[in-house]
Amino acid sequence: MSSYRRVLLKLSGEILAGQAGFGLDLTEVQKIARNIADAARSGLEIALVVGGGNIFRGIQAVDKGFDRAQADNMGMLATVINALALQDALERLDVPTRVQTAIEMRELAEPFIRRRALSHLEKGRVVIFAAGTGSPYFSTDTAAALRAAEIGADCVLKGTKVDGIYDRDPVKYPEAKRFSRITYLEALQRQLKVMDAAAFSLCMENGIPIVVFDIHGEGNLKKLLVDGEDVGTLVT
């Protein structure tokens, strides 16, 4: 059995893009939704923060001459598209959900209200937090750490394309070593890119463990959350 009761799962936008590497691959979205549904049915409280990099990433637009704050606002809107796609896929699997946005858009989602989010979670709804922190110059990793702290999540799960944290890039270096556990300080000293610095320090300051794992691995989310298996790398 896992010791987690309430978790915050961070999904980067690129996970939803599939082979194309851009936009939404609906088959991929459905696959991820099935994994989340399996874990949600076991009685765990699940909150999601979804990125937008598969559609728009502010910093990349700045390289092309866009204003940073404007580009970041566009990036935050991209996360809302992903959140609505995930909501649809989850509800088709009969998982009750609510989307809460950090930027008000009441016609399509609730605004972020912490106490209301907690009440949804207690009622077994999957809460999807969209529009990041609502402020430019931040990332959805930071939004994940922030929301995790606000809702009192037991951990931040970072679902990625790789199966954990390595001492160097496992794609470039086949001999790279994977950590099953690592401390916040060691990850910092080794400059391992677990999350961006703001996100990482929020987790560290608030003692929120981070698990980096392969979201595509068959049943990984359930193994991690329901069966309590060691999947990925745990940062504490």
Ligand code: UDP
């Ligand atoms: N963003 C922002 N503030 C936030 C979160 C996100 O301005 O609090 C913008 C930023 O431009 C970012 C984009 O939204 O590039 C998409 O988020 P992110 O890059 O974190 O998505 P991911 O890489 O996880 O798909």
